[in-house]
Amino acid sequence: MAETLLWVLPLVPTATALAMLTTRDRRILSAIDVSGSAVLAVLAIVLARAVASDGPQAFGVLRVDDLGLVFLLLLVGLTLAVSVYTVGWLEQAVAVGNMKAEFLRSYFFLVHAFVATMVVTVLADNLGVLWIAMEGTTITSAVLVGFHGHHHGLEAAWKYIIVTTIGISFGLFGTVLVYAAAAESAGAGAMSWSAIMQIAPTLDPGIVRIGFIFVMVGYGTKAGLAPMHLWLPDAHSQAPTPVSALLSGILIKCALLGIIRFQTIAAAAAGPEFPATVLLVFGLISIVVATPFILTQHDIKRLLGYHSVEHVGIVALGLGFGGRIGTYGALLHVVNHGVTKALAFFAAGTAIARYDSRDMRVIRGLLGVAPIGATFLMLAALSLAGVPPFSIFVSELMVLRAGIGGGHWVAIAIFLAMVVVIFAGLLHHAGAMVFGEPTAAAGREPEAGFPLLGMVLLAAIMILLGLTIPASLDEPLRRATEIIVG
Amino acid sequence: MTLETVHTVIDDIGALLLFTMILIVAAGQIYRAIYAVAAQSLLIAIAGAVLATSTGNRDLWVIAGITLAVKAIILPWVLHRVVQRMDVRREVEPVIPISATLVLAVVIVVASFQLSASLGSVRQAITGNALPVGIALTLTGVLVMATRKTALTQMVGLFASENGIFFTAMAVTQGMPLIIEIGVILDVILAALVMTIMVLRVRSTVDADIADLDRLRG
Numbered sequence: 001m002a003e004t005l006l007w008v009l010p011l012v013p014t015a016t017a018l019a020m021l022t023t024r025d026r027r028i029l030s031a032i033d034v035s036g037s038a039v040l041a042v043l044a045i046v047l048a049r050a051v052a053s054d055g056p057q058a059f060g061v062l063r064v065d066d067l068g069l070v071f072l073l074l075l076v077g078l079t080l081a082v083s084v085y086t087v088g089w090l091e092q093a094v095a096v097g098n099m100k101a102e103f104l105r106s107y108f109f110l111v112h113a114f115v116a117t118m119v120v121t122v123l124a125d126n127l128g129v130l131w132i133a134m135e136g137t138t139i140t141s142a143v144l145v146g147f148h149g150h151h152h153g154l155e156a157a158w159k160y161i162i163v164t165t166i167g168i169s170f171g172l173f174g175t176v177l178v179y180a181a182a183a184e185s186a187g188a189g190a191m192s193w194s195a196i197m198q199i200a201p202t203l204d205p206g207i208v209r210i211g212f213i214f215v216m217v218g219y220g221t222k223a224g225l226a227p228m229h230l231w232l233p234d235a236h237s238q239a240p241t242p243v244s245a246l247l248s249g250i251l252i253k254c255a256l257l258g259i260i261r262f263q264t265i266a267a268a269a270a271g272p273e274f275p276a277t278v279l280l281v282f283g284l285i286s287i288v289v290a291t292p293f294i295l296t297q298h299d300i301k302r303l304l305g306y307h308s309v310e311h312v313g314i315v316a317l318g319l320g321f322g323g324r325i326g327t328y329g330a331l332l333h334v335v336n337h338g339v340t341k342a343l344a345f346f347a348a349g350t351a352i353a354r355y356d357s358r359d360m361r362v363i364r365g366l367l368g369v370a371p372i373g374a375t376f377l378m379l380a381a382l383s384l385a386g387v388p389p390f391s392i393f394v395s396e397l398m399v400l401r402a403g404i405g406g407g408h409w410v411a412i413a414i415f416l417a418m419v420v421v422i423f424a425g426l427l428h429h430a431g432a433m434v435f436g437e438p439t440a441a442a443g444r445e446p447e448a449g450f451p452l453l454g455m456v457l458l459a460a461i462m463i464l465l466g467l468t469i470p471a472s473l474d475e476p477l478r479r480a481t482e483i484i485v486g
Numbered sequence: 487m488t489l490e491t492v493h494t495v496i497d498d499i500g501a502l503l504l505f506t507m508i509l510i511v512a513a514g515q516i517y518r519a520i521y522a523v524a525a526q527s528l529l530i531a532i533a534g535a536v537l538a539t540s541t542g543n544r545d546l547w548v549i550a551g552i553t554l555a556v557k558a559i560i561l562p563w564v565l566h567r568v569v570q571r572m573d574v575r576r577e578v579e580p581v582i583p584i585s586a587t588l589v590l591a592v593v594i595v596v597a598s599f600q601l602s603a604s605l606g607s608v609r610q611a612i613t614g615n616a617l618p619v620g621i622a623l624t625l626t627g628v629l630v631m632a633t634r635k636t637a638l639t640q641m642v643g644l645f646a647s648e649n650g651i652f653f654t655a656m657a658v659t660q661g662m663p664l665i666i667e668i669g670v671i672l673d674v675i676l677a678a679l680v681m682t683i684m685v686l687r688v689r690s691t692v693d694a695d696i697a698d699l700d701r702l703r704g
Contacts, residue, residue, distance in 0.1 A: 128666030135673040139680055146684065154688050155699035161684070162640055165677050166628055169647050172670065173624055176655045176662070180611040183660035191663055206605045234702045 002050035003059040005043060009072075010062075010119045012040045013079075017112035020105050026094065029108050030087045036112060037076070037083040040119075044076040052475065056194075063125030063194060066479035070331055071122040071257050073473075074338045077461070078249045079115050085346050085454030086242045092353050092448065098148065099240070107147060107240075114140040114246065121254040127175050128191045130258055131168065134222060137251055138164045145239045145247075156231075156238035163231040167221025171258070174214030178265060181207045193261050200268030209274055212266040215259065216278050222255035225282045225316060226289035229309045233293070236305030237358065241349030244301060248308045249342035253334050256315060263319065264484055272322060280320030284411055286313025287418045295425040299358045300348045303429060304341065307384060310422060311337040311392075317415060318399035319484075321406050328481045329398025335473070336383075336391040336465055343458040344380035347373055350451050351433065354443045360429055365438030370447050374434045376455045381430030383462055385423045391465035492540040493614040496657060499533045500619035503653065504595060507626050510646055511591045512584060519642045520565050523649075526623075527557035530649050534656050537613065545664040546656060552671055553652065561645065561678055565638060568682060572689055579635040587633050591626050598622040616657030623650025636695050637685045641678065648674055 016036030020029060048069055050057060056065035064072065093099040099107065117136035124130035138161060146157025175191075181203045182190035189195045196203075221228035232252075236244050259279075266275040290310035297303040311333070318330030350373045355363045366374040383390035396419070403412045464470070469477070506526040513519035534550030537543070580587060598621040605617075627647025631640045655662045688699070 126666070128663065128669065132666070132669040132673055135670075135677065139673070139676050142680060142684075149687075149691075151691075151699065152702060154684060154691075155702055158637070158681075158684055158688075158699070159702075161677065161681060162631065162644070166631055166644060166647060169624065169644075169651060173620070173651050173654070176651060176658065179662065180654075180658040180660075183658060184611055190660070191666060204605075204611075207611070210601070210605070238702075 002047060002054065002057045005047045005050070006057060006059045006062045006064060006123060009040070009043055009047065009123065010116050012036065012043060013112040013116035013119060016040075017109045017116065020108040020112065024102070024105055026090065026101065026104055029104055030090065033086060033108055033111075034080075034083045037080040037115075040115075041076040041080045044072050048073060048472075048476070058125060058194070061126035061129045061192070062120075062123045063192075064123055065483060066476040067260065067483045068122050068257070069476050070335065070473075070480050071253060072119070073476075074253065074335050075115075075118055075122060075250050078246065078338055078342050078458075081342060081346075081454045081457045082242045082245050084457065085245075085349075085451050088448040088450030088452075088454075089242060089349060089353075091450075093240070096353075096356075103147075107144070110140055110144050110147075111243070111246070114144065118250055118254050122257060125193050126191050127178070127193055127196075127261070130193075130261070131172050131175055134168055134171065134219070134255065134258060135165070137254065138168070138222070141239075141243065141247065141251065144243045145235045147240055147243070148238070153238045156234035160231040160235040163228070164222050167228055168218045170214045170221070171218025174211040174216075174218055174262065177207055177211035177214065178203075178262065181211065181269075193265070196265055197268065200265050203265075203269040205270035208266050208269040212262055212270075212275055213278065215262040216282065219255045219258040219262075220282055222252065223259065224252045224255075224286075224309050224312050226286040226309055226313070229286065229289070232309060233302045233305035236308065237299055237301035241301075241345055241352070244304070244349075245342040245345040248304065248345060249338040252308060252312055253338055256312065256334060260319065260484060264486065268486065276320045276322045278320075279316045280408070280411060283313045283316030283318075283320055284414055286310065286316065287415060291418045291421055291425075294422055297429070298360055300352065300360050300363065300429075300433070301345070301358055303360070303426075304344055304348060307344075307422075307426070308337075308341060310418075311341070311384075314396060314399060314415075317411065318395075318402060321399060321402035321408060321411075322485070323402050323405060324481055324485055325398050325405065326402025327484050328477055329395050329402060331477050331480055332398065332465075332469070333392070333395035336395050336462070339458050339461050339465070340380055340383045340390070340392055343376060343455055343462060344384060346451060346455050346458070347377035347380055350447070351377060354445075355439070355441045356443075357441060360433055362439060362441055363433045365436045365442065366434050368438045369442045369444055372447055372452055373455075376452075376459060378430055378434050379459055379462070381426055383466070385426045386419060387423075389463075389466045391462050394466060394469075489540075492536065495536050496533060496614035496616055499529055499536070500615050500653070502529050503619055503623060503649070507623055507646060508588070508591065510642060511587050511626065511630060514584065516569055516636070516638055516642075517566070519639060520562050520569070523642050523645050524558050524562035526646060526649050527553060527562075530652055530656070531558055533653060537656055541661065543661045545661055545667075548664060549652075549656065549667050552668065556671060556675060557645065557649070561675075564678070564682060565641065568685065569638060572686075579639075581633045581635060587629065590629055594625045594629065595622045598625065611658060612654065613657040616654050620650045620654030620657075623647065623653065626650075637681070641681055645674075645678075
């Protein structure tokens with residue numbers, strides 16, 4: 001039963017995508033969108049229960065363990081929230097002409113095709129399938145990034161497809177190298193992660209090291225780690241807002257999962273220090289590189305894009321510090337950042353629609369014209385900045401503690417300095433947008449219901465995770481940590 | 487064929503591959519780069535056929551056939567058509583002089599051989615010098631993408647890069663699983679398709695080469 005679900009899960013968004021092609025009516029499309037995402041979420045929860053009671057499930061090239069499950073639950077949760085948000089966002093976008101009614105079905109088709117490829121990446125056991133699905137996410141989402149079809153959108157889409165395609169061809173090379181190392185003893189089954197893990201300690205450390213570096217650069221490009229992040233701010237700022245939320249909330253996390261899979265192999269073959277050091281260096285570079293761009297940014301969606309670079313860096317840092325606390329903190333940060341960043345994009349998207357501008361110097365006094373949306377924007381900004389009691393504070397603290405426990409003083413000093421600077425910068429940006437006198441550009445129409453519903457969903461999760469980590473999430477996180485730490 | 491012969495043949499093909507790569511880097515006209523990458527793909531297909539005969543691995547025949555059809559014939563033909571259709575007034579347009587790129591390419595080749603020489607045990611897992619040649623092709627492909635402005639030349643660089651990966655993958659003694667290789671080729675075709683559509687779309691809407699768009703900064 002549970003094994004069958006593994007195959008059904010990617011088919012749900014595929015079927016949803018195909019169903020989109022049957023109609024042009026916006027309401028029906030939105031209804032299919034929300035129900036498809038809801039079915040996906042329910043099935044994922046059923047699968048989670050099966051994993052909790054019977055352990056990892058495998059079927060052919062797909063396999064789900066607790067590590068994949070954490071990412072899967074984030075994926076289905078955010079997809080549902082995005083679908084709910086899209087209902088209202090689309091109504092507004094069509095009304096002002098940002099989205100053309102005749103292209104809506106291809107938009108929805110692509111979104112669900114994109115979700116389907118991401119579901120395969122988190123469920124893939126075969127590392128080749130992982131790569132194929134990862135390239136699939138690039139192809140489907142590149143079209144979405146340029147969906148608005150104007151000059152900037154197409155520029156961002158081209159940069160995105162070129163940089164990430166070349167990036168993950170490095171990932172393929174790394175995969176081939178690890179396969180070559182494993183094929184001698186494991187034979188043709190050597191492409192499956194679970195089979196490689198059985199023999200990982202016997203692999204040649206030299207070739208696995210080089211393979212890991214290739215994978216790190218490759219999937220690191222897709223994850224938005226600096227200095228390979230060049231596509232990220234452009235793509236995040238030019239994509240339609242729901243797509244930005246998917247890119248930032250889930251896609252870059254899927255790439256991180258790919259890195260983690262290879263990290264476990266490299267740790268077993270070449271000792272845990274080697275992959276940890278590589279992750280640590282990339283993490284620190286990302287945090288440092290993102291900081292000046294966050295401070296000087298005027299475009300709100302680019303700001304959030306650079307913020308993703310910083311937070312992916314924090315996850316890499318947590319994995320690099322390692323140990324149970326660092327790894328648990330990194331995984332928790334994946335969930336926290338995904339939820340919070342999607343919320344931030346939702347709130348930013350409604351603010352952009354209201355002022356018809358992404359420039360933060362134009363968006364002023366949001367609290368006066370849209371009090372609920374402004375509150376969510378402020379909540380998201382506070383959480384992203386790492387203010388307690390929100391969830392990101394908890395995971396950042398864990399990463400920090402792991403670093404102190406490991407005696408990585410230099411890394412800790414850099415990390416803390418950057419986090420403090422970003423804290424000040426982000427709150428300055430958010431405060432200026434939310435408070436003060438509304439500018440003349442501000443629309444005065446009442447706030448729409450569906451976008452708020454999507455935000456309530458995410459804000460509730462965000463606040464809940466800041467106060468307590470429910471057992472249903474804590475247990476998979478703990479077991480996933482054990483998988484990585486070994 | 488004896489193992490020795492296979493090694494020699496693969497090494498010879500590797501040398502020819504590096505030669506085509508130099509041609510791509512040195513190409514001053516987009517047509518030449520397209521012909522060179524087609525020739526390179528043809529060599530990859532031949533390497534696949536040689537390895538298929540020597541190892542008796544039938545999957546490699548399929549992969550060699552697909553490579554021949556898709557990467558040596560169809561994709562170069564499509565690129566060629568796009569060049570004709572767009573009536574390219576501009577050629578390769580290097581960011582840095584071609585001679586400087588050539589020097590960098592040589593550095594990459596030497597570094598790749600140094601790197602794989604440091605890996606003793608890999609020699610059993612991958613036939614001949616396929617590993618250093620593969621790494622060199624992949625990195626030089628990236629170099630071409632980074633130092634050329636026009637979209638089509640960047641796509642040529644991408645194909646060359648993929649060729650490097652395929653060469654190494656074919657030479658892994660156990661052979662890659664067929665279904666994976668087919669999936670990878672399918673992805674490459676789809677990516678090329680989407681890129682071509684984008685190039686044509688930008689040409690028709692803003693009458694510029696897509697790689698020239700540079701308004702997004704900061």
